[in-house]
Amino acid sequence: MSFGYHLVRARNVFNSGGLMAYPTEGVWGLGCDPFNREAVERLLALKDRPWEKGLIVAVATIGCARQHLGGLTDEQCATVEASWPGPVTWLVPHRNHWPQWVTGASDSIALRVSAYPLVQQLASAVGGFVVSTSANPAGQPPAMTARDVRRYFGNQVDLIISGQVQGLRKPSAIRNAITGEIARV
Numbered sequence: 001m002s003f004g005y006h007l008v009r010a011r012n013v014f015n016s017g018g019l020m021a022y023p024t025e026g027v028w029g030l031g032c033d034p035f036n037r038e039a040v041e042r043l044l045a046l047k048d049r050p051w052e053k054g055l056i057v058a059v060a061t062i063g064c065a066r067q068h069l070g071g072l073t074d075e076q077c078a079t080v081e082a083s084w085p086g087p088v089t090w091l092v093p094h095r096n097h098w099p100q101w102v103t104g105a106s107d108s109i110a111l112r113v114s115a116y117p118l119v120q121q122l123a124s125a126v127g128g129f130v131v132s133t134s135a136n137p138a139g140q141p142p143a144m145t146a147r148d149v150r151r152y153f154g155n156q157v158d159l160i161i162s163g164q165v166q167g168l169r170k171p172s173a174i175r176n177a178i179t180g181e182i183a184r185v
Contacts, residue, residue: 006159006161006162007121007122007125008125009159010022010122010125010126010159010161011125011126013158013159014032014033014126014127014130015033015126017032017033017036017038017039017042018032018039018158018159019031019032019039019042019043019046019156019157019158019159020032020157020158020159020160020161021135021143021146021149021153021157021159021160021161022118022119022122022160022161022163023116023118023146023161023163023164023165023166024058024114024116024118024119024132024165024166024172025087025114025115025116025119025165025166025167025168025172026087026142026165026166026168026169026170026171026172027134027135027136027142027143027144027165027168027169027170027171028134028135028142028143028144028145028146028148028149028165029058029119029132029133029134029135030043030046030047030131030132030133030134030135030149030157031043031058031122031130031131031132031133032130032131033126033130033131034055034057034098034099034102034129034130034131035099035102035129037099037101040055040099040101040102040131041101043055043131043133044101046137046153046156046157047133047136047137047138048137048138048139049133049138050104051100051101051104052104052105053104053105054102054103054104054105054106054108054109054110055102055104055110055131055132055133056089056110056111056112056131056132056133056172056174057098057102057109057110057111057112057129057130057131057132058112058113058114058119058122058123058129058130058131058132059111059112059113059123059128059129060113060120060123060124060128060129061113061120061124061128062081062084062085062113064113064123064128064129065084065111065113066081068092068094068095068097068098068109068111069081069092069177070093070095071092071093071095071178072092072093072177072178076177076178079177079180080092080177084112084113084115085113085114085115085120086113086114086115087112087114087115087168087172087173088112088172088173088174088175089110089111089112089172089173089174089175089184090110090111090112090174090175090176090177091106091108091109091110091174091175091176091177091178091183092108092109092111092177092178093107093108093109093178094106094107094108094109097109102131108176110174112132112172114132115166116166118161118163119132122161134171135148135149135152135153135157136148136152137152140152142170142171144165144169145165146160146162171184172184
């Protein structure tokens, strides 16, 4: 089955409020439309993750992400953009452009422009933004294969996009774009 076929299916699943699992540069991700509250709530329930923690959003391109870097200085923007595409997620002020069910209890949104072409193409296919949280129930190790995703979630995920984790073998680093602090290595 071609990846193009998966992108068409992914767009349909995304637009209907479904959940999908896909490989990223580090682990398998679980995603949905970040602007669809019911889809995000379903994802959070599946993971047993509290909404207050917020979620990472994978962005198709740096250009697409720029519209959400407005709360940063030119120097901070340059630092963020220099790390993308890559396995670094940045916490940036959400400026009320993102729904609380994605930002959680934070005044920031977690954004990443992945270097993995599969994630870039997936985000592009669904309009530029897709939730990208690790595919695992809270407290369990992240899924590293499609088999792990099926073991964790069975048929509760609407689409599993075939592929391999790119090689990082751990979730992306998370940094605060304003302070530079590392939230997750």
